Every structure is written in C-alpha cells, then in structure tokens.
Amino acid sequence: MNELIKRAKGIFQQVPQAPTNPTVKKSVEKFSIPDLYTNDVINGSGEEGDQLALDEKLRQAYFWISNTAIISPFYDIEYAGDNEKSFYFGESNVEVSLPSDQSYSSFVLMPLLNLVTRGKCLIVGGPGRGKTATSILMGLLAGYSKEDVMRAIQHGQPQMTISDLLGHPLPSDMVKAESTDDIRIAWRKWLSMRVKIIDEYNRIPTRTQSVLLTVLADNYAEIFDKIYECPEAAWYLTANDDAGGGTYEVIEALKDRIDIVIRAFHFNTRFIEDLQRRIELNFKPEKAISEEIIFSEDEIDQINKEIRSVVIAAPIRKRIEFFCRQFEFFEPASTKLEYMTKDTAKLSGIDMRHLYSKETGKDKVKDLGTQTHNGLSVRKLMTLLTYSKAIAYFRGNKEVELEDVRQVLPFILHDTLNQHLESPFFDQPEYEKFRVDRIVWLRKLFDLSCEEYLSLGMDDEDPMDYFDAQFNSGLENVTLKEIELRLNSIEKQMQKWSSETKLYSYQADDILKLKYYHQRYNNYKRWLLWKK
Numbered sequence: 011m012n013e014l015i016k017r018a019k020g021i022f023q024q025v026p027q028a029p030t031n032p033t034v035k036k037s038v039e040k041f042s043i044p045d046l047y048t049n050d051v052i053n054g055s056g057e058e059g060d061q062l063a064l065d066e067k068l069r070q071a072y073f074w075i076s077n078t079a080i081i082s083p084f085y086d087i088e089y090a091g092d093n094e095k096s097f098y099f100g101e102s103n104v105e106v107s108l109p110s111d112q113s114y115s116s117f118v119l120m121p122l123l124n125l126v127t128r129g130k131c132l133i134v135g136g137p138g139r140g141k142t143a144t145s146i147l148m149g150l151l152a153g154y155s156k157e158d159v160m161r162a163i164q165h166g167q168p169q170m171t172i173s174d175l176l177g178h179p180l181p182s183d184m185v186k187a188e189s190t191d192d193i194r195i196a197w198r199k200w201l202s203m204r205v206k207i208i209d210e211y212n213r214i215p216t217r218t219q220s221v222l223l224t225v226l227a228d229n230y231a232e233i234f235d236k237i238y239e240c241p242e243a244a245w246y247l248t249a250n251d252d253a254g255g256g257t258y259e260v261i262e263a264l265k266d267r268i269d270i271v272i273r274a275f276h277f278n279t280r281f282i283e284d285l286q287r288r289i290e291l292n293f294k295p296e297k298a299i300s301e302e303i304i305f306s307e308d309e310i311d312q313i314n315k316e317i318r319s320v321v322i323a324a325p326i327r328k329r330i331e332f333f334c335r336q337f338e339f340f341e342p343a344s345t346k347l348e349y350m351t352k353d354t355a356k357l358s359g360i361d362m363r364h365l366y367s368k369e370t371g372k373d374k375v376k377d378l379g380t381q382t383h384n385g386l387s388v389r390k391l392m393t394l395l396t397y398s399k400a401i402a403y404f405r406g407n408k409e410v411e412l413e414d415v416r417q418v419l420p421f422i423l424h425d426t427l428n429q430h431l432e433s434p435f436f437d438q439p440e441y442e443k444f445r446v447d448r449i450v451w452l453r454k455l456f457d458l459s460c461e462e463y464l465s466l467g468m469d470d471e472d473p474m475d476y477f478d479a480q481f482n483s484g485l486e487n488v489t490l491k492e493i494e495l496r497l498n499s500i501e502k503q504m505q506k507w508s509s510e511t512k513l514y515s516y517q518a519d520d521i522l523k524l525k526y527y528h529q530r531y532n533n534y535k536r537w538l539l540w541k542k
Contacts, residue, residue, distance in 0.1 A: 025302045030069040031112055031406050064313050065406050068126065071151055071303040072404070076118045079147060079295035080140055081281050085113040086449075087417045089405075112405070120272045120421055121148055121246065123400040125205070126305075126313040129393070130226060130245040130267055132211075132425070135274025137250055142209055144274075145246035146296060149205040152244070153304050156296045159207070162200035166213035168257045172221050175214075176201070176231045176238075190234045197238045201231055204243045204307060211247040211264075213257040223264045269393045271424035273449070313403075320399040321409045325469060330394065330415060332468060332516055333459040336378040337427065338385025339515035342368035347518060352384050363432060371512055374434045378459060379515040381435050383428040394422050412460070420452035427452065462516075473503055474520055481527050485534050493535045500528045 062070075076082055091110030098105055117133075117140075124131040125148045133141040142163070149159035164175060177197040186192070200206060208214075214222065225231050226245060231238040247268065287293070305313075322330075342365045343354040355365050362383060374380045397418040402410040429436075429445065436445050444451035463469075480496060504524060507517065 025070050025074055025300050029066060030073055064309060064316065065403055067303060067305070067309075068122065068313065068404055069406075071305075072114070072119060072122055074300070074303055075122070075147060075295075076115050079298070080118060080144060081277070081284050082115045082117050082140075082275060083278055083281060084115045084117065084275050085109065086116050087114040087119060087401075089113050089413060089417075115275075116272050116421060117144065117275050119401075119404070120270055120418075121145070122151075123397060123404060123418075124148075124246070124270060125151060125244045126310055127269075127317060127396055127400050128204075128242045128244050128310075128314065129269040129397070130247070132247045132249060132268045132271045133274055134249050134271060139274030139276070141248040141274050142207070143295070145207045145209075145248065147299075148244065148246060149203075149207065150296055150299050151303065151305055152205045152310065153306060154203065154205065158203075159205070162203050162205075163207045163209055164200060166208060166210035166257075168213060168215060170214050170218050172218055172233070175218055175221060176225075176233055179234060193234050193236070195233050195236045195238070197231065201225065201238055201240050204241055204310070206243045206245050208245070208247045210249060212249045212260050216258055216261060219258070219261050219264055223261065223267065226264070227267045265425055266387065266389065268425065270397065270418075270421045272421055317396070317400045317403045320402050320407070322395060322398065323409060326410055326412055326415065328468065328472070329412060329460055329463055330398075332463045333456055334386050334391060334394075335519045336459060336515050337382050339379060339518040340365070341513060342366075347522060350518065352382075356384070362430070366430070366432070372514070375438065376462075377514065378455060378462075380433045381430055381455065383430050384426075386423070386426065390422060390426050394419060397422060416453060416456055419456050420449040423452050424448050427455075474523065477503070477524060477527055481530070485530075488534070490535065490538045493531050493538065497528060497531050497535070500524050500531075 088107060088109040089111035090107070093110040094107055096105050096107045121131055121133070121144055123129075133144065135141055146156070146159050146163075149162070150156065154162075164170075175198070177195050179193045180196055183193045208222070211219075211222070221231075225240060229240045229242065231240065338351050338353070340352045340355050341350050343352065343358075344350045355362060366380070369380070394415070398410045398415045401418050402408075402414045405414070407414075429448070429451070431445055435441055441454075444454065477500065504521070507521065
C-alpha cells in the first residue's frame, strides 16, 4: 500500500514531456545585446542539444501548475486556430468556443509571465480561491524554499505599521545614538527577495501604503534617512474585493503601479474527485515541485532579455497605437487641442456628466472614447508592449501576433480604464453585461477599435506613414528648399483635415504630431537661414 501511495505521489511531480508545443521550432542562437536592435530574435538559450530552451522550460512550468498543482480547468486565453467550433447555450445564447490552438488559463499563465517580466500582479477573488497559493508557487519556482516564502509574505491588516513592513531601528543604537546617522536599521528580509507577496493589500493603513508604494515603484525602502536598495522583483498582491475595497481604500498611486489584474476562478465541482485524491495522498504542491522547472536568477534574467527581443511589427504596433489614442481626447475640456483631455476635465472638478452632454455631432455609441472616464498612462502602454512580447515568447514565437495583444490587454487595463457607465454604448441590449464584466468589455473594445482601423483603411492609407518616414530619415544635409516643401505638405494635410466637420479622438494625436514636425522643421529652417 505504501509503495502504491509513493508511486501515486510521484505522478504529481511528473513534468510534462517536451516539447509541450510540438508546432514550435526551436532556435539555439545565443542572446546578445545587439539582438535588441535587430530582427534576429532568439527563442531559447543554451548550446545545441545541451540544455532545454528557456521558453520550453517556462511552458513545462505552466503545464505542471495547471495540470497538477492547481485545479484550474479553464481556458479563457483562447487561440482559435483553423478549426474552431462554437456552441450557443440558453436563452441568452452564451457562446462557448472550442479553440483548436493551444489555449491557457489566465489564473496560471499571467502570474507566470509576471514572474519572468518582474511585473506587479494583483490577484482578486473571494477567500479560498487560491490567490495566495498561486503567489507562493511563483516564489518556489524562483528557487526559494517554502519556509523563506511563507516568512516573507506580508499580511495586510489594519494595525500594520511602517516598522512592521520595512524593519526597525536597533534598540541599542536608539539609546546610544547622538544623531540619526548613528542608528542602524534591522531591515525585513522580504525586501531582499526577487518575489514579493503582499496578502490583502487593501487592509493596509493609508500611511503604510505610501511607504509600500516607494518599495514597489522605486525599489528602495527608507527609515531614519537610511536607504535599503531592493533588487528587481516580481510582485504579487492579493485582494478579496474586485472593486479594490477593503479596510482601507487603496491609494491611486499604488493602484497605478500595478501592471496586471487577474481573477481567481471559482472551483468547478466536477473536479471534486481530484480534491479527494489530494486528501488521500496528502498532496501539497509546494512539496512536489520538480527541480526541472525551478528557475535560477540568471535564467529569469535571460528570459527577461529574450522577451524584450521579441518583435512587434509595424502593422501590430499601429493597431495598438490606434486603440490607445481613442480614450484621452475630450473636446469639451478646452478650446486648445493640447488641453482637450479627460485629465483636464477631471482636474477641473466639474461634473463629468455635464461635460459629456456638451459633446455633440458624433455617434456616442460608435465613438469608443465615450466609454471611459480616462486615458492611458505611458506606464500602461509600456506594460502592454511588454506582456504582449511575453505571451508571444511563451508560445514560442519570435514575433507578436494581434491575438497576443488581444488576449493580454484586458488584464493590463482592468483597473486602468474607468468605465463611463452612462455612455449610450452600455445601453445597447447586447452590451449591457459589459458594465459587469470588464475582461470581456475590454476585449470587445479592442475588437471594435481594430474593426474601425480596418474600415478606415489605415494599413494602406495612413497619411502619417509618409510624414513619419520623411522625418525619420533625418535632417542632416536637408536643403532649405526641401524643408519648405515639407512644411508645405504638413500645412496641406492640416487644411484637408480641418475641412472635415467632426474631430475624432484618433485624429487628435495625428494633428499634434504634425504640429510637432512643423515646429522641428521651422527650427531647422531658422538655423539654415542663420548659417547663410
């Protein structure tokens, strides 16, 4: 009987056989810094036949977690493939698709990508959904012992002080010191770790949250003018309330530093048999991790470099640009284009409903900008690019596909784009449920943006392509006559756009970019005239 149990426990430690994605062609090129500036993207590491490529190791870790460690039989990150079938259920015609390409559970994949990108991940969901357990697994995959990970978890509670979080001055120094320079600090060990876990972060007092923000955003801690520099780390924060509620309201700056938000799924009761087996075998995932899928610090550093070298081709980047410039522009906010932003409106303190009523002439259902109260920060744009590269790398690809962007985007913008729930868009019967489910709403928002991009023929007729290519060719040895021609072509394009009766959000950034080019050319023109 003992032998049978031992054999059964061994099954839990079994790592999926490579290759986990047989369609992926491996590359054995070594990574170097110049690769960041070329299209020769590597995919994996190690000498030929010498070691497992790191993207393959990452997939093995994913499949061990999803098939063995955590019961998460969900595939909400879907890649359709060529033979996808869909079925519709109930009066509301709920669509359930059967993707034919390899698909994934966001609850497992996104924390794993967060580990190798060293991002900041918030996991939300009710108690007992596995939020902390998943975070602990990430620490174990990074090579820490269970004891080290458990001791390093910071448990949010209303009495948490700055000293509880960071450390405290040595009592002997406090007695003897003549100045703060003489005081040494006993820093908390978790500050030195490459995986940091904050459990129920929305129960931490506001003052302590501000100190946590410094560590999370700037990688240093400060007490009595003493600085402790922290290493780059992957962060995992948990909260029971999807809306960010808790004992204390989370400060906006801390929310803004979070890269991705994922939801802990409910338990599918058809898998109770798996729970029964775990009880009978006393299975604990943290004790069954194979060394084959544990990542060293150097390996995570290498994966990070390889992710950054994944290519985002111009057609994909332009779709991302088109989507992102839909939201900040807000015509009622000012009479000057540069200040026509939702940020200007927000800072004014005027009721946004009143300002939205001033927008006339545009289709408020079709205009995607009417669905949000804000735009996107530079930080979120960089996060979107990074995680798009990360999921492409995880899938074994050298280049980001549009579907990669579509799949990761909702988890990045989940707590960033604030819904304008009174937008006429949400009054449409087919879109009412988007008020409730932000993940589905954000994915639909991206789909609608891509549809509009195609309807405008932006791949073939984007006027900015001409101006960008011209400017990017540089100004060295450009003649005064050529500068005059460029200035004239910008003014003609401005005249063409000004003859249109409506100003849409996607046009605002184009107009301002041409104004930027016009100013740069004018400055160069003055210099040429001065040189004569």
